[in-house]
Amino acid sequence: MSEPRFNVLGIGNAIVDVIAPVDDAFLMSHRITKASMTLIDEERAQSLYDALPPASETSGGSAANTIAGIAALGGSAAYCGKTAKDQLGETFAHDLRAAGVTYETAPLVDGPSTARCLIAVTPDAQRSMSTYLGASSLFGPDDLDADMIKDAQITYMEGYLFDRDSAKSAFVEAAEIATAAGRQTALTLSDLFCVDRHRESFLHLVRGHIDILFANEAELMSLYQTMDFDEALTQVRKDCTFAAITRSEKGSIIISQDDAMTITAAPVDAVVDTTGAGDLYAAGLLYGLANDLPLAECGRIASVAAAEIISHYGARPQQDIRLLAGFG
Amino acid sequence: MSEPRFNVLGIGNAIVDVIAPVDDAFLMSHRITKASMTLIDEERAQSLYDALPPASETSGGSAANTIAGIAALGGSAAYCGKTAKDQLGETFAHDLRAAGVTYETAPLVDGPSTARCLIAVTPDAQRSMSTYLGASSLFGPDDLDADMIKDAQITYMEGYLFDRDSAKSAFVEAAEIATAAGRQTALTLSDLFCVDRHRESFLHLVRGHIDILFANEAELMSLYQTMDFDEALTQVRKDCTFAAITRSEKGSIIISQDDAMTITAAPVDAVVDTTGAGDLYAAGLLYGLANDLPLAECGRIASVAAAEIISHYGARPQQDIRLLAGFG
Numbered sequence: 001m002s003e004p005r006f007n008v009l010g011i012g013n014a015i016v017d018v019i020a021p022v023d024d025a026f027l028m029s030h031r032i033t034k035a036s037m038t039l040i041d042e043e044r045a046q047s048l049y050d051a052l053p054p055a056s057e058t059s060g061g062s063a064a065n066t067i068a069g070i071a072a073l074g075g076s077a078a079y080c081g082k083t084a085k086d087q088l089g090e091t092f093a094h095d096l097r098a099a100g101v102t103y104e105t106a107p108l109v110d111g112p113s114t115a116r117c118l119i120a121v122t123p124d125a126q127r128s129m130s131t132y133l134g135a136s137s138l139f140g141p142d143d144l145d146a147d148m149i150k151d152a153q154i155t156y157m158e159g160y161l162f163d164r165d166s167a168k169s170a171f172v173e174a175a176e177i178a179t180a181a182g183r184q185t186a187l188t189l190s191d192l193f194c195v196d197r198h199r200e201s202f203l204h205l206v207r208g209h210i211d212i213l214f215a216n217e218a219e220l221m222s223l224y225q226t227m228d229f230d231e232a233l234t235q236v237r238k239d240c241t242f243a244a245i246t247r248s249e250k251g252s253i254i255i256s257q258d259d260a261m262t263i264t265a266a267p268v269d270a271v272v273d274t275t276g277a278g279d280l281y282a283a284g285l286l287y288g289l290a291n292d293l294p295l296a297e298c299g300r301i302a303s304v305a306a307a308e309i310i311s312h313y314g315a316r317p318q319q320d321i322r323l324l325a326g327f328g
Numbered sequence: 329m330s331e332p333r334f335n336v337l338g339i340g341n342a343i344v345d346v347i348a349p350v351d352d353a354f355l356m357s358h359r360i361t362k363a364s365m366t367l368i369d370e371e372r373a374q375s376l377y378d379a380l381p382p383a384s385e386t387s388g389g390s391a392a393n394t395i396a397g398i399a400a401l402g403g404s405a406a407y408c409g410k411t412a413k414d415q416l417g418e419t420f421a422h423d424l425r426a427a428g429v430t431y432e433t434a435p436l437v438d439g440p441s442t443a444r445c446l447i448a449v450t451p452d453a454q455r456s457m458s459t460y461l462g463a464s465s466l467f468g469p470d471d472l473d474a475d476m477i478k479d480a481q482i483t484y485m486e487g488y489l490f491d492r493d494s495a496k497s498a499f500v501e502a503a504e505i506a507t508a509a510g511r512q513t514a515l516t517l518s519d520l521f522c523v524d525r526h527r528e529s530f531l532h533l534v535r536g537h538i539d540i541l542f543a544n545e546a547e548l549m550s551l552y553q554t555m556d557f558d559e560a561l562t563q564v565r566k567d568c569t570f571a572a573i574t575r576s577e578k579g580s581i582i583i584s585q586d587d588a589m590t591i592t593a594a595p596v597d598a599v600v601d602t603t604g605a606g607d608l609y610a611a612g613l614l615y616g617l618a619n620d621l622p623l624a625e626c627g628r629i630a631s632v633a634a635a636e637i638i639s640h641y642g643a644r645p646q647q648d649i650r651l652l653a654g655f656g
Contacts, residue, residue, distance in 0.1 A: 021646070054396070054423040054644055057385040068382065087415040087441075095382040113415075316382055318349070 004183065005151040006102070007075040007290035011144075011174060012063025012158030013136040014081030014105070015115040016088045017275070019313050020055035022120040027128055032120060035274075037129040037160065037191045040118075045132035048118050057088075058314040059095035060117055061136070062190060063158035065276045065315040069283025069305055071100040072317045074327065075290065078102040078148055081161075084135040088114035095316065105143055108135040119275055125310065127275040133163070140166035141173050149174055150181040153290045154212065156282070159190030159202070168201055175209035184241075184289075186212035188282060189219040196222060206239050212289065213243040214282050220245055233260070244285055244302075246278055254285070254299055263299030266307035276315025280305040284325075301325050332511065333479040334430070335403040335618035339472075339502060340391025340486030341464040342409030342433070343443040344416045345603070347641050348383035350448040355456055360448060363602075365457040365488065365519045368446075373460035376446050385416075386642040387423035388445055389464070390518060391486035393604045393643040397611025397633055399428040400645045402655065403618060406430040406476055409489075412463035416442035423644065433471055436463040447603055453638065455603040461491070468494035469501050477502055478509040481618040482540065484610070487518030487530070496529055503537035512569075512617075514540035516610060517547040524550060534567050540617065541571040542610050548573055561588070572613055572630075574606055582613070582627055591627030594635035604643025608633040612653075629653050 027034055030051060040048065049055075059068075061081060070077040079096055083089030085107040092114060096103045115136035120128045139161060149155050155178045161167045175185045187210045189195050195202055202223060206213060213236060217229060220243075224235045233255055236243040243255040251264040284305040288298025304325045305317070312318050355362055358379060368376065377383075387396075389409060398405040407424055411417030413435040420442060424431045443464035448456045467489060477483050483506040489495045503513045515538045517523050523530055530551055534541060541564060545557060548571075552563045561583055564571040571583040579592040612633040616626025632653045633645070640646050 049422060052422075052426060054387065054426045055419075056642060057419065059382065091383075091385065094377060094380075098380060098382045314384060 004153045005076065006078045006148070006153065008067065008070050008154045008156050008286050009078045009080065009148055009152035010063035010067035010156045010158070011080045011161065013061050013115055013133060013161050014064060014083045014092050015061040015117045015131065015136060016092055017058050017060030017117050017119050017315060018049065018052070018055045019058065019119045019121060019273070019275070020052045022053065022122060024122055027120060027122065032128045032130060034122070034128050035126045036193060037131055039163070040130045040132050042112070042132055042134070045116065045118065045130070048130055052118060052120070056313065057091070058316060059092045060315050062160055062188065062279050063156060064096060065279035066156060066282045066286065067101050068096060068099040068316050069280045069321070070287045072321050073283065073287045073301065073305065073325065074322055075287045078152060080105050080143060080145060080148070082108055082135050082139040082143060083114045084108045084111060086113050088116060089135070104145065108138060111135055111138060121273045121275070121313065125271040125274050127273060137164055137167070139170060141170045144170055144174055146177050149177045150183065152183060154184045154186050154286055156186040156286060159188050159194050162194065162198055162201065171205060172209060175205070179209065184211040185209055186214070186286060188214035188278070189223060192218050192222055195219050199223065210239070211241045213240045214278070215243070216246045216278070242289070246281055251303070252281065252299065254295055256295065259295065261295055261299060263303055266303040268307045268311050271310050273313045274310050276309040277306045279315055280309040280317070332481045333404065334406045334476070334481065336395065336398050336482045336484050336614050337406045337408065337476055337480035338391035338395035338484045338486070339408045339489065339499070341389050341443055341461060341489050342392060342411045342420050343389040343445045343459065343464060344420055345386050345388030345445050345447050345643060346377065346380070346383045347386065347447045347449060347601070347603070348380045350381065350450060352450055355448060355450065360456045360458060362450070362456050363454045364521060365459055367491070368458045368460050370440070370460055370462070373444065373446065373458070376458055380446060380448070384641065385419065386644060387420045388643050390488055390516065390607050391484060392424060393607035394484060394611045394614065395429050396424060396427040396644050397608045397649070398615045400649050401611065401615045401629065401633065401653065402650055403615045406480060408433050408471060408473060408476070410436055410463050410467040410471060411442045412436045412439060414441050416444060417463070432473065436466060439463055439466060449601045449603070449641065453599040453602050455601060465492055465495070467498060469498045472498055472502055474505050477505045478511065480506070480511060482512045482514050482614055484514040484614060487516050487522050490522065490526055490529065499533060500537060503533070507537065512539040513537055514542070514614060516542035516606070517551060520546050520550055523547050527551065538567070539569045541568045542606070543571070544574045544606070570617070574609055579631070580609065580627065582623055584623065587623065589623055589627060591631055594631040596635045596639050599638050601641045602638050604637040605634045607643060608637040608645070
């Protein structure tokens with residue numbers, strides 16, 4: 001088997017984040033569920049945007065953040081996700097390519113506009129996300145690049161994208177291509193409500209096609225429909241080679257076939273905005289796994305990358321995370 | 329004379345900032361003049377954007393930053409400036425209105441796109457700006473709202489916009505309307521190269537129409553074509569009621585008919601990005617003048633507002649500057 005061109009290929013919703021600081025009363029009065037992700041239509045996106053205070057725009061999207069993080073760590077990375085042919089789409093593509101990521105998905109012409117995620121950040125640094133998926137949700141099997149999948153050590157897929165049948169088919173097809181080429185597959189469950197909406201499809205995907213699973217405690221217990229965390233761990237060990245279970249400030253647990261390792265969260269002076277914490281954690285871990293680093297080292301890099309992202313607004317690295325991780 | 333509806337009306341280039349951290353080598357290799365503003369065409373804007381690292385977008389524009397700052401200080405503020413009917417234009421309008429600013433200029437249809445300013449921020453916190461003016465430079469006398477000008481205590485105009493004959497006419501017309509209504513006018517010289525390109529027009533405007541002038545030392549000395557700073561001060565005292573001369577970390581001098589006051593810069597823990605320092609200084613001073621505060625207090629508020637803006641990326645306030653200024 002030839003050396004793969006990419007450490008990791010990410011597949012997800014191509015989204016530009018619109019970030020604004022708000023107070024808890026804003027969430028209440030606009031019926032936004034705190035610390036979660038809610039899908040909204042274009043009309044609601046417009047009325048909510050009108051209500052938001054002055055905002056700043058940075059490229060986002062869960063898997064895209066992860067992929068940008070892998071590139072920032074010095075890894076080779078590619079991305080598949082759908083934008084529209086508009087200004088936000090150009091912004092998204094620029095930021096990813098400028099980070100060193102290979103990104104070639106054709107933008108959508110004559111359809112909905114590029115996805116945006118309105119992120120309301122409260123003083124406790126929690127982010128509450130209202131997402132208009134627009135063009136990003138029209139991603140389907142035709143947007144997959146089989147050669148790219150074959151050429152990636154790990155193909156990483158984002159649960160958020162799993163909301164439509166066309167994306168579900170694309171995920172299964174991508175996993176089959178990767179596995180047939182002797183590569184690995186990874187998935188993040190993304191969101192508790194997302195798991196609830198699509199539990200059977202997720203279970204089918206995880207059981208048959210996924211080597212590396214990312215989830216938080218609640219998502220994992222919901223996936224396996226158990227109130228017993230140890231039982232959930234036993235289940236996931238049967239289904240996947242690795243599972244990384246994040247627990248916010250308590251750090252994370254990495255499960256392998258014969259090991260379970262606790263990773264502590266890296267210290268942060270002041271937590272400003274937790275957007276992207278899980279995405280950058282995944283970046284660190286996937287970078288480490290793709291480069292055959294010891295599991296403890298993978299976890300350490302994951303924690304350092306997550307700590308950088310929560311120290312500022314936005315879900316793409318601002319500091320040199322290679323330096324922070326003590327590389328070279 | 330009735331109580332004006334607005335403390336300040338700003339007229340300037342309606343611009344979205346694209347902010348990216350770079351090193352000095354980037355400025356060199358792309359022939360960008362450090363700490364200055366260079367006008368570029370759309371083609372160069374595209375190629376420079378392609379070369380920039382991942383960026384974030386926030387609304388900008390010198391006078392618009394000032395106006396947003398005045399609103400953040402609790403002042404009543406309005407703005408005139410031209411966007412296109414596109415996504416960046418929507419972003420610009422949203423951010424200004426969400427800050428509490430009255431903004432009603434009709435966007436341009438079927439013309440160049442909304443202006444953007446590519447801001448390369450070096451590790452020394454200096455910003456080097458490459459501006460594609462697009463729709464913003466098509467601002468002309470027809471875009472003036474005479475009722476708004478009559479209803480503003482101070483009409484504040486941005487020298488950057490002064491690059492076209494249509495804008496020059498609009499400035500003179502705006503000043504005449506304001507003066508006839510018994511209101512005050514203010515101008516910022518904006519940029520040394522801008523002063524050089526349009527010295528005669530600036531002198532005509534300053535001598536006949538401006539009550540309050542903002543400039544840095546170099547701009548003022550260039551305007552009056554003198555190497556002697558004291559001579560420049562003598563000249564400006566003849567032409568204007570107030571002049572505020574900024575001197576970076578040395579603070580500023582405020583000149584009135586019978587007084588000259590030195591204002592010290594407020595302390596900042598870490599200077600991240602100097603973009604908007606002069607704009608927010610003007611916000612503080614204009615807010616104070618429009619509210620008849622003592623000159624020393626105007627200067628203090630100006631320094632506090634400028635200090636906030638240089639402590640983070642972007643030229644719009646992120647902290648509550650009313651609180652920082654010790655209001656309420």
